[in-house]
Amino acid sequence: MSASVLSPAVRRRWWWFLWGLLALSAIGIAAYFVPPYLTGGSAVPIDRAIVGYYASLVVHALPAGLTLVIGPWQFVPKLRARFPRLHRVLGRVYLISVVAASMAAAYAAAVTESGFALQVAFYILIVAWLYTAVQAYRTIRRREIALHRIWMVRNYALTFAAVTLRVYLLVSMQVFPSVPFPELYTASAWAGVLGNVVVAEYFIVQRTLRPLARRRAAVAETPQPVG
Known part of the structure; x- marks a missing residue:
């Protein structure tokens, strides 16, 4: 059944279900992976012999975690309408965090020894x-x-690729236990990026562009008053 034939109430319930799933998974990943870096550890094994590698991951972790946690709330219409100033402030924090996390990630991707294919994906x-x-x-x-x-x-x-990468990795480790970890990690990184892009574009077409096209078509078909 297409979204166009669903009642407004059903669409709202689906929207909140998907939003809740997105928010909970984003907060969960941030809560699990970020705190260890702030205490000198890490949630996954890290090669600390590479100069600056661990430091770049620490610098990346906090702003990246902020983007994961802040993002879902920025898409709630009622929150935007009721607290516009907060929406703007959180938006600035989010965008600054993207820049900071990207700079640190650029160095981490340059020095990682996980292979060229993973570097390209990152x-x-x-x-x-x-x-x-x-x-x-x-x-x-x-x-x-x-x-x-x-x-x-x-x-x-793209921010949410941090979540889907880990989901794909956990699933692939169970389904393909004999495949080396670096290969599974690389495949999961590519799947996380490309899969999220496809989902985002589908969402944009269905929720924004298609309704806009229908409204424009309706306006164009409406008889205009003469003289």
Whole structure:
């Protein structure tokens, strides 16, 4: 059944279900992976012999965790309408955190010994993350609200790759126990980035572009008064 034939009440329930799933998983991943870095540890094994590698992950962890936690709340219409000032402040914190996390991730990706394919995946993610953040900032500065929301959907889809990467990795480790960990991690990174981009574009088309096209078509078909 397509979304267009669902009642408004059913669509709202689905929206809140999916939003809750997204928010809980984002907060859960941030709560599990970020705190160990702040106490000198890590949730996964890290090669500390690589100069600056661990430090770059620590610098990356806190702002990246902030983006994961802040993002879902920025998409709730009632919160935006009721607390516009808070929405703007959190938006600035979010975008600054994207830049900070990207800079640290760029160094970590450069020095990692996990292979060229993984480095390419991470650099595509970093460039796309920064580009969508810049576009989101530029559009809101020009008061282009609809475009701003589209770019923020794209940006948070890339942010959420931190979650989907780990989900794919955990599943693949159970399904393919004989495959070496570096290969599973690389495949999960690519799947996390590309899969999230596809989902984000589908969401944008279904929730923003298609309704806009229908409204424009309805206006064009409406008889105009003569003289």
